[in-house]
Amino acid sequence: MAPAFEDETASETNFSDVEQLHKSKVTVVGSGNWGSVAAKLIASNTLKLSSFHDEVRMWVYEEILPSGEKLSEVINQNNENVKYLPGIKLGKNVVADPDLEHAVKDATMLVFVTPHQFMEGICKRLVGKIRGDAEAISLIKGMEVKMEGPCMISTLITDLLGINCCVLMGANIANEIAVEKFSEATVGYRENRDIAERWVRLFSTPYFMVSAVQDVEGVELCGTLKNVVAIAAGFVDGLEMGNNTKAAIMRIGLREMKAFSKLLFSSVRDSTFFESCGIADLITTCLGGRNRKVAEAFARNGGKRSFDELEAEMLQGQKLQGVSTAREVYEVLSHRGWLELFPLFTAVHEISTGRLPPSAIVEYSEHTPRLNVLEGSAQYC
C-alpha cells in the first residue's frame, strides 16, 4: 500500500488509502462460544460500515480437533467455529489467527472475550505488542472481588496495557444471539462518549440493541454480582416457594447489587441497573443458567450434598462463579462491617457453606436493617 500523505495532490487511490488508514481494525481476542458470536455480530457490521476494515481478526487458542485438523484452519475453511459455535456461519471476513501477537498487532479496536482467569496472562503477553492508540472493550463476566475491592477486568487491561477499556455486558446467552433472537446489551464507558458510540455501532444489529452508559464499574459489577442472586433464586426454586417469593428475592438481590456497587464506587449510577446489564441479565440468569440450576439441586437436597459434589455431577468440569463470588463478597462485607446491611448476599454464602439451611434465604428478620439506609450513601465507601 502506498504511504499516505506522500503527495498533496493525492490520487483517488491515495484518498482511498488514507481512508483505509483511518478505518478501525478490529481483533477479537477469544474464540469460545460468546467470542465467536461476538465475531459474527461484529463481522456483519464491518462489512456494512465504512469506518471499519472489513476483516475481523479472531485470536484462536489453537486446538487439535478429533479429526486431527487444527481448529483455526477449520474455522477459516468453513467460516464456522465447529467446536464452540457449530452450525453458525461467522462471516467470510472473520479470520481465525492462532498467533496472539500477530492477531493484535494492527488492531485499533481490541475485543476481549476469554475466560476471566486467562486475562492476566494474556495481558502480560501483550505488553508492548499492541498499538499505542488501540481501544479495548471487555465482554468478560466474573472478575474477582478481593478484600481491597473488586479486581475489574477493565482495570486490569488498562493497567497492564496502558489503554482505555470499555465493557459490554447484558442479557446475552450466546446461542440465542447466534440464531439472531432479539436481545440487548449495555456498553459501559469511562469518559469518551465518541469511543462508546463507536463500540455501539460495531455491535448493534436490529436483533442486538446496544446502549451506552457512562459507568464502567456499575456495568461490570452487574455481570459478576448477578451470579450471587442467581444462587439465591435457585434456592427459592429448590424450596418450591413460587414466583412471588422468587421475584422478591430477585428484587432484593438487585437492590443489594446496586448498594454494594455504590458503596465500592461512588461513581456508580442507579440508572445502570435499569439497563440490559442490570435487570435484564439478572432475569435471564435467574430463569435459566447454571448457577440457578445447581443451587436449585442444592436446596432440593436440603443442603446435604455440597456445591462441589453437585457441580462435579451436573456441570462436567465447569465451575460455578456464583458460589465463589458469594464468598468473595462475604469477605468484603465482613471485613468492612457491612454484613447486616446485605442480608441476601450474606445468606447466600452462609447457606452455600452449610452454616444455614436453604430456607434461611427468606428468613429476613423484622429487625434486619433495611437497605434504604444505604440509598445515596456512597460516602461510606
Next chain:
Amino acid sequence: MAPAFEDETASETNFSDVEQLHKSKVTVVGSGNWGSVAAKLIASNTLKLSSFHDEVRMWVYEEILPSGEKLSEVINQNNENVKYLPGIKLGKNVVADPDLEHAVKDATMLVFVTPHQFMEGICKRLVGKIRGDAEAISLIKGMEVKMEGPCMISTLITDLLGINCCVLMGANIANEIAVEKFSEATVGYRENRDIAERWVRLFSTPYFMVSAVQDVEGVELCGTLKNVVAIAAGFVDGLEMGNNTKAAIMRIGLREMKAFSKLLFSSVRDSTFFESCGIADLITTCLGGRNRKVAEAFARNGGKRSFDELEAEMLQGQKLQGVSTAREVYEVLSHRGWLELFPLFTAVHEISTGRLPPSAIVEYSEHTPRLNVLEGSAQYC
C-alpha cells in the same frame, strides 16, 4: 364505655378507655381472595400492636352459599372465607360484616380491596358515612387510563370521600401470601410519612415485608402498566424465543412503564420502579399470571384466534386487564403524539388487535427513537 375525659382524676380503667379511643380501628372493604389475605395479615398485627384495636371488620358482599348459608355468617363461624380463601384461618378478630355502612362507620383506617369497577359505586354509597378523620389505602390494581390521564383509584377515593388515600402494591399473589410464603409490598404515600408508617406497621410481618415510598402515582401506575408488559412477555413465550429475549422485553417494558408514568406525573420517581411494586411485580406477572398465559396462546395461534375467543375459553368469564390497558395506553400515546417513543406499548396494542403479527414484538427498527430521549423529560407532561 364510659365517656373519656369526664373526670380529670381518671381511674386506670378510664386511662384505658382513653387509649382505646386513640387506637386505630381498621375496616377492610372487600373480601375476595386478596381482601381476605389482607384481613389475615392485618388481623395478626392488630392483636400484637397496642396502637390498633384488635378487631378487624371486613365488609362482605353477601352471597348465599350452595349450602344455603350466608357467606358472612360462615366466615364468622369458621374464621375462614370458605368461598374465596378456603383452608386459611383469618384470625378470630376478623369480623365479617355484610352491611357496608355499618362496617365502615367507626373505622379510622379503611382498606379498599374490591374489583376496580365497583369502586366508584362503593365510594358514592360511602359519602357522608365515614369518619372525617379516616385514612384510606387502596390495594386495587388496574385503574383505567383515560385520554385525559389515568383515572387513579386513590384519586377517586380522595375526590369522592374527601380523605387522604395511600396505595399498597407489589408482587402479591394472594394464595402464596396466604400460606405465608415470603413476599414484599410497597406503600405509596403522598405527603404524610407518619401515616405511611402506620400502614407499613399494619401490614408488615416477617414473611410480608412492606416499604413506603413517597410516590402514590408511580406505585399505582406500576400495578396497571405491568399487565401490558405481561402481554408482551406472553407473546415472546408463545413464539418460543427464550429467556434472553423475554428478559429484554421485560426490561424495555419496565423502561416504558417508567417513562410513561413520568410523562404523566412529573412527581414519579425512578427509584419506585426498583421497589416491589415495580420490578418484582413485573417479574411475577411475566412469569405466571393470566395476561401472560393468554398472550402466549395468542402467539402460538399466530394471532389467528382473537383475545376475546381465547379469554372465553381459558379464563371462565374473567377478563384480561392487559389488553384493555394496552388499548387505553395506546389512545393516550396516539392522542399526545408519543407512539414512536413507546415501541413496546404500541406493538402490544397493534398485535392484540391483529394489525401486526406477534413476531412484531421484537422487531425494533434500528431507527426507533430510544426511550432515553425521555429520561428526565417530565416537562413534556
